[in-house]
Amino acid sequence: MTTAETFLYLSPELTLLLVAALVFVLDLVWRRDPDRAHRWLPWVAMGGLAVALIITVALMARNPSAHIATMMVIDPMSLFFVAIAIVGAMLVILSALDYIPARTPYVSEFYALVVVAVLAIAIIVSANDLILIYLGMEFLSITSYILVGFLKRNRGSVEGALKYFLYGAAASAVMLYGMSFLYGATGATDLEAIARVFSGGLTGDLALMGFPAIALLMVGFGFKASLVPFHQWAPDAYEGAPTPVTAFLATASKAAGFAIIARVLLVGLPMFQEKEWVPILMGLSILTMTLGNLVAIQQRDMKRLLAYSSIAQAGYILIGLVAIGRDVAFGGLSGLLVYLFAYLFTNIGAFVVVIAVENATGATDLPAYAGLIRRSPLLASMLLLFLLSLAGIPPTGGFLGKFLVFGAAIRAHFLTLAIIAIINSVIAAFYYLNVVRYMFFVQPPDGGRKAIAVTPAIRVALWVCAAMTLLIGVCAQPFVTWAAHSASLLAAVW
Amino acid sequence: MSEIPFSLTWLIPLPPLLAFALIVLFTNPDKKLSARVAIFGVAVSWVLGWWIVLSSVVIPHFGEHAFRLAVHWLPAASSVLTVGVIVDPVTAGMLFMVPFVCLMIFIYSVGYMTFPGHLPQSLNVDGLDPRYSRFFAYISLFAFGMLGLVIAENLLMLFIFWEVMGLCSYLLIGFWFEKPSAYKAGLKAFITTRVGDTIMLAGMVLLYAQSGSLAFADIFSPGNLERLATTTVNVPLFGPTPWATVLAIMIFFGAIGKSAQFPLHVWLPDAMEGPTPVSALIHAATMVSAGVYLMIRMFPLVQAVEHGPALTFIAFIGAFTALFAASIAVAQNDIKRVLAYSTISQLGYMFAALGIGAYVAAVFHLLVHSFFKSLLFLGAGSVIHAMEHGHHATAEHGDAQEGSFDPNDMRNMGGLFRKMPITALTFIAGGLALSGFPIVTAGFWSKDEILADAWINGHSIVFWTLAFAAFLTAFYTGRQIFLVFFGTPRTSAAHHVGESVRSMTYPLIVLAIFAVVGGWVGIPEGFPGLGHILNNPFHHFIASQAEALGIEAAVLPFNPAPVSISILAALGGLALAWTVYGVQPVESRDAPDPLERPLGGLYRVLQNKYYIDEFYAATVIRFTIWLSHLFSRVDRDWIIDPLVNWVGRSGRRLATGLRRLVDEPIIDGLVNGVGSATNASGAFLRLIQTGRVQNYLVVMLLTALMLLALYTTPGS
């Protein structure tokens, strides 16, 4: 590949890097005029993200399968996840416009860090080599630690960040230990070479080191995607973090976790599918959705409830990987992509409502949502839509995702898994409905006289999320086709 | 045939949806305008719907070339999921009934939704319900769901609209959520029907797995039905069973929940907490009959195994529910609850009809019942409304004698015929239709067809059960009419009632006409004298579809025996009601019911609905609550506190163990270390969120250790 081509394929990443740097520099340039910085820098970041998104979509149209050395692969699947991360970050920035300045004087860094986090995700999702995978994951983790602890005078924020950090550091060390064995077993770090070595047969020392290596890798990946039992950092960090950051962690960052699991397992370790990673993933999936849902029922804080709900959702998403099939149109992988895409808008939308309520009342517990329908019909009906989508009720995007993923499981003869998942979605409907009950049927303490104001930025974010949530459910075909196409190249490699 | 009206079918559900969006987003503050938007929306649907109905009835043998229009929605497996519409005779029948009844009820609601009595009068601004606009938004959304359901081309779409209606039902039952009983009833309805829906969903998934498509056209292709009927699955306890039977019964559970059949019937009587137009629309005329509609649609699957257990099961549940609910209705005093149990009972009739293979009769009774039952509910609403006004009038005059006044209680009424003649006459017309008053009313013809079918095809148990239920039906209907409209007013509120406003009485009159005339299109051809005037066009219309689907629907020979028994049951029931309640009217509202003495303990059992609610409370609900307590204890008391300490301790023990590994002889340390590790892994299983990051790391590392142990043994 020529240098020009390399730059072309790396242009989304380069754009993100430049934008982050630009925000930092402008913050310095305008340091005597912080008002100006606060007013313009989010839009600089938004504009940069928009440019990166356009480039990403344009690259998608070229339908590439480009290797950059052996380190990165730019293919439709990686671009799919880059697009998810960029869109997620844009929505998060919109929702943070009032949230962050009200809580800390350090505003510009926030936008820059969000862009940096997107850059980290862009690296992870196209990484094709253990070294770059580690580097990208650590990059994203470190950025996330800072974002979670961004409100450094807030006890919850700092506590969440420190726990997240300690947990993440230990998890990545365990994962790295696994990677070192994978390297030792194959003498290679790029995924395709690893697959080539293993395809020679699983005998002798190779197999002996391959199996434990995968088990250890799962720790790091499970941490990133917050799969039970590697999830325990998540509720604490989600609750403590500034809510826009929670929204980012629960969607874009989690999506990156799934992207890396899919690529490493499908490209690097297909030989271990039957024997090792399908049973492990199936166990994790069952644990994840069951525990997430059961504990969510007990929650009285909306942020924590959504934290456990997003843990449970990760369990459903994982089914897509368990039930991976060679039939791409209905395969688990494309189901997983559709699920993640719908989940991005649904979950961010739900968190945007949380942010709006938090901005107005300062509270995130369930009683703060009592009688929301009277205080803000917009917020209440939006949250209703997002909760319905999370519960998987048609015609929302959440339904489509569940439908595709569960359907893939049934077709791949994982009937038990599908049944457990369906039972779980029934349990989940219970606590989602409980929130609806608060919004519609519980009398607000002040009689509901005080309306909640919704700023234009939040309004835009809400409408985008709601429109996409519905659009994915109603006009499913193009999204399914897009996902199937994105999954196809990876499936072909496999 | 002309394509034009049929290709517009997909437009039918949209106007109410649009109205819903308009009301929610824009016209919300203007109550009158919102009501007009809603009525206009459903009126457009009505015009479209009847246009299609009229275009279809003129086509001979319409059932053989039913209209189907489908576009691809999303790819699934080997096939493609489609969205589309279907118009066949059954759909046409529903399109005749649904938008029209909706329109009548919408108009009625304009007058009915005045300021509710349970709210403090200080909130009363304009004499209308504070959530007037929201009410019209919800019922518009409901109309969208129901209209979408009847034209759905595949089972998945049907299920989606099914759930839309479930949501609306939940929102509307709990509409007056200031009353705790109302929102509890909403929740009860939602959760109870969910039980059925879950089984139905599982059935749909299996059906999809078996036939590779959910479109009705594909499911009912002869090859597929043949395959489902012959391939078997091993069901625990029952041994090998054909797939068709298993699937039909699983899907039937959805209908049991939605149509409130035994044992999931408990939600419907409580659903009467909703505003009365809602009870009429959702819980009598349309949504509850969606369950019957579903089974009519799925009938080819149900009878794929001839005389199979699926048919028997449906017939049994239907007939049992018909009798069971009718007997409860005898002892109820709430005017709406009597009607609710009567609805359950009549829906049981329809299922029983399906179960014995009387396909056309089931469709006929479904349609006719919707007209007279919505009429009865609206009439009851008119009475309740008048009673509330009467109560307010007495309260203002200062001679309010009762502390808590229940406007629904029939014991408070009496002698209302003179006060509100239009309501009374239309209600009596509906009541006679319900009890199957011979020759004149629609209910007679539809019920008679079911009974005749049962008799001629030799289903004697079903026949006698239904005949006895018909007798009870006539009796409780008569009881209700005599208690409400005849005798003398038993409270001062009943003295002060007056006729309802015109927006309420006009729909009553229109529906009353249909409740009488509607049955004449289905008079059996063999019926002496009357049969040849119209030649039973309804039967031929529906039978053309039945034949196209391979369902037996021949014209039955006329048999005088079932007809006379049915006449006897109707007239006998009414006569008995007249002797008990009509000859000597109940004088005071505190007097015991005349039935109480002769029936003794049975009366109390009936009044308490066979204690089914109590039974559920003592078993299922108690178990669930116990389970949730257990979970919360596991979480709060058993895990967080003791286990955290224990894990902390074992962690420290692990530490001590490791220290000894360095300090003391290796064996000693090893033993301790292993012991601690065992302790820690035991704790791992129950460890939950403690707030301490090191506990989390213990969980993580032990999981990793476990995975390692699982996958390092060679050959595993």
Next chain:
Amino acid sequence: MIPLSWYLVVAAALFSIGVYGVLTRRNAVGVLMGVELMLNAVNLNLVAFWRYVTPTKMTGQVFAIIVITVAAAEAAVGLALVIAAYRTRRTVNVEELDTLKG
């Protein structure tokens, strides 16, 4: 020559000591040091594998150097967080940082 397995055993022991530190230290800085030990065990593994499996390619060494670099960055952020925790809570004892739970 010393067999490969010796290096692996030493690395495993080092890793376990790191885990021990991570699990038992109350001081957040101590936990962080435990993590560093785990990372060093990984580096030992990587370099040993490089020497014995692919001595002609640089992969293992590069990997180890990247791990060292990243660990330094991670420690910087970690210590910053520890300081922030001390400022808001007056403690760096990880057992006392348990207000978010359940």
